Amino acid sequence: MRAPGVSTFLVAGAIGIAAGLLSGLLGVGGGIVMVPLLVAVVGLTQHEAHATSLAAIAPIAAVGALRFALAGSVDLGVAVLLAAGSLAGAPLGARVLRRASDNALKAAFGALMIAVAAGLLLA
Amino acid sequence: MSAEAALATAAAGVAVGAVSALLGVGGGLLMVPFMVLLLGTDQHVAEGTSLLVIVPTALAGTIAHARNRFVSFRHAAPLALGGVAGVALGATIALGTAPEHLRVVFGVFLGAMGVRTLWQAVRADGARSSG
Numbered sequence: 001m002r003a004p005g006v007s008t009f010l011v012a013g014a015i016g017i018a019a020g021l022l023s024g025l026l027g028v029g030g031g032i033v034m035v036p037l038l039v040a041v042v043g044l045t046q047h048e049a050h051a052t053s054l055a056a057i058a059p060i061a062a063v064g065a066l067r068f069a070l071a072g073s074v075d076l077g078v079a080v081l082l083a084a085g086s087l088a089g090a091p092l093g094a095r096v097l098r099r100a101s102d103n104a105l106k107a108a109f110g111a112l113m114i115a116v117a118a119g120l121l122l123a
Numbered sequence: 124m125s126a127e128a129a130l131a132t133a134a135a136g137v138a139v140g141a142v143s144a145l146l147g148v149g150g151g152l153l154m155v156p157f158m159v160l161l162l163g164t165d166q167h168v169a170e171g172t173s174l175l176v177i178v179p180t181a182l183a184g185t186i187a188h189a190r191n192r193f194v195s196f197r198h199a200a201p202l203a204l205g206g207v208a209g210v211a212l213g214a215t216i217a218l219g220t221a222p223e224h225l226r227v228v229f230g231v232f233l234g235a236m237g238v239r240t241l242w243q244a245v246r247a248d249g250a251r252s253s254g
Contacts, residue, residue, distance in 0.1 A: 012198045013205035020209020025217045026229050027170025028151030029177045030210075032236060034202065042198060051188030052195045054181045056202035061177040063207045067214035068171025075158075075168050077124060078132055079175040082154060085136020086180050090144040107244035109146055113237030116156045120230035123160060 011041060016056060024064045029057045128162060135161075140180065151177060152233055159226065166222035166229070170214075 015037045019030030031053045038049035068074050124132070135157045139150040154173040158164035164172070188194050217225055 008198070009201045012201035016202040016205025016207075017209040018205075019202070020206035020211075021213040021216075022209075022232075023151075023174070023206065024210035024213025024215070025225075026151070026213075026232060027155050027173040027217070029181060030206065032152070038198065038202075044195060044198065047193050048195050051185070051191075051193035052199045052202065054184040054188060055194045055196065055199040056206055058178055058181040058185060059203045060206035060210045061174045061181060064210040064214050065171060065175040065178060067211055068167065068174060068218070071167070071171075071218050073165070073167040073171040073218065074175055075164060075172045076175075078158065078162065078164070079172045081129055081132040082136040082139065082172070082176045083179050085133040085138075086140035086143075086150060086176065087136075087183060088140070089137025090140030090180070090183075103244045103248050106146060107241055107248075109142060110237045110239075110241030110244060113152065113233050113240060115237075116153075116160070117230045117234030117237055119160055120156055120226055120233065 008042065012038075015041065016060075019053075019056075020060050020064075023057075023060055024067065027064070027068075029053075029061060031057060131161065132157075136176075143180070144184075150180060152236065155229060156233065166226045167218060170217060170225075174214075 015034055018037075019033045022028065022033055023030035031050070034053035034056065035046075035049045038044045038052060039046060042049075044052060065074060135154070139153050139157075142153065143150045151173045154176060155166075155169045158169035158172060159166055185194060220228075
């Protein structure tokens with residue numbers, strides 16, 4: 001176990017600020033920034049980094065959602081449907097998808113992100 | 124919302140949950156474009172809605188991982204503190220930016236992350252096949 005001192009606190013805090021900025025700006029969780037930094041800078045394992053970032057994302061996303069809600073920028077009906085689907089489907093989907101190779105999935109997901117990005121930029 | 128749109132939204136939720144559970148990457152990157160491109164949601168509303176959906180899903184994931192003792196709460200606390208400050212500022216910037224401009228920023232970020240993800244997969248594949 002690493003002994004977390006003041007510097008670890010400051011480093012993790014700085015990573016949190018960066019991830020939070022991105023989260024609020026783009027409406028994403030911020031794990032895409034936190035996980036690699038927690039591994040590379042703080043020295044957590046991939047598993048620890050993933051789990052720890054999720055724990056931080058819950059309050060960050062809550063504050064972000066509140067900020068958007070105060071501006072009237074939340075669709076509650078869509079949120080309920082997406083959350084229900086996501087919570088119900090995550091374990092089931094993960095079990096089915098686990099049969100495919102991680103790398104093939106990652107490549108497919110990367111290609112999908114590029115295609116969706118093109119859609120957003122060109123539409 | 125029509126019944127078809129409601130069904131498509133719940134199905135998108137299932138897909139988002141599955142992909143994030145498996146790859147550990149955020150559902151927000153998929154949910155926001157789904158809402159903008161397929162439901163015709165305003166970029167601001169899509170981002171706020173995405174953040175709201177992330178709250179219960181991240182909580183469920185945290186509970187599952189905490190049981191396995193993977194969560195380092197000593198690191199999660201400063202992350203959340205910094206994150207809460209960052210997200211308040213980031214959301215304020217987003218709400219003050221025109222939706223069509225914000226959509227371009229989102230698209231560029233998503234494209235960059237897509238290239239990175241694809242590159243990581245290709246590189247890992249190459250490393251494996253070359254021994």
